Amino acid sequence: MTKVLSPRSAAKRAAILDAAQVCFCEQGYAATSMDMVAASAGVSKATIYAHFASKDDLFGAIICRRCDDQAEGLGGLVLAAKGDGRTALAAIARALMDLFLAPEVMALYRVVVAESPRHPDLARIYYEQGPWRGKQRVAEVLAALDRQGQLVVPDPWQATDLFVNMLRGEVFHRALLGLEPAERPTAETTIAESVRVMLAAYGPHP
Structure with a gap:
């Protein structure tokens, strides 16, 4: 059961998460102290x-909050399923x-990758709460378009995996x-180009 915080306590928790995210992203996990x-x-x-019980717990909370924000941002993708295939794919790709x-997504991603050998549980949380949830949302939209x-x-x-990895190419790296x-x-x-390839592979053909 999620603990309900008072407005003052919730504000302090948010301030801690904000400050910790900046510290972790700028200094790295190991160099950041409580x-x-x-x-x-x-x-x-x-x-x-x-x-937060520990630094690991604090870092995990940052990951979950960031991933919740990402999932909320991708929520509009469901609306894209109401358009034609090209329009929907372009909206998803954008x-x-x-x-x-x-920048904030990239900064946290770098920290997670750097710490994953020492903290595989945090890497798993990041993947399950972030990339996996995002891909699940895109797959739902593609299924609706189908x-x-x-x-x-x-x-x-499978189509989502291909689409996402086309977008995470040269520009991203x-x-x-x-x-x-x-x-x-x-x-x-x-x-x-990603939209063109997706339409060539999955567009309806007479």
Whole structure:
């Protein structure tokens, strides 16, 4: 059962999470201490421990909150299923590309990848609450488009995996590594080409 917090307690918890996310993303997991988070959040260390049992628990809460925000942001994808196949795929691709390239998403992703050998449970939480939930949402939209006859998608999960990985290509990896964007492909050309390939593979044919 989820504990109901008072407005003041909820505000302190949010401030701790905000401060901790900045510390983890800027300093890395190992270099971030609870003292550092307390100073950044403007609370005592005892207050942090009143909300989070350990640094692992705090980091896990940040992951869950970030992933909840991502899932909420992808919620609009369900509405995309009401359009034609091309319009829906373009809307999905744009939403996913914006999500993949968001600085705060990339920063947390880098920390999770760096810490995954030492903290596999946190990596699992991140994957299940973030990428897996997002792909599940996209698969639901593709299945709806299949039912409407806008697309022909025998295996929505496989189609989603292909779609997502086309979008997480050159543009994503250069941004992830902090490299300058290439002249081509761009985010826009990646979106357009991914939609074209999806329509070629899953568009209805006479």
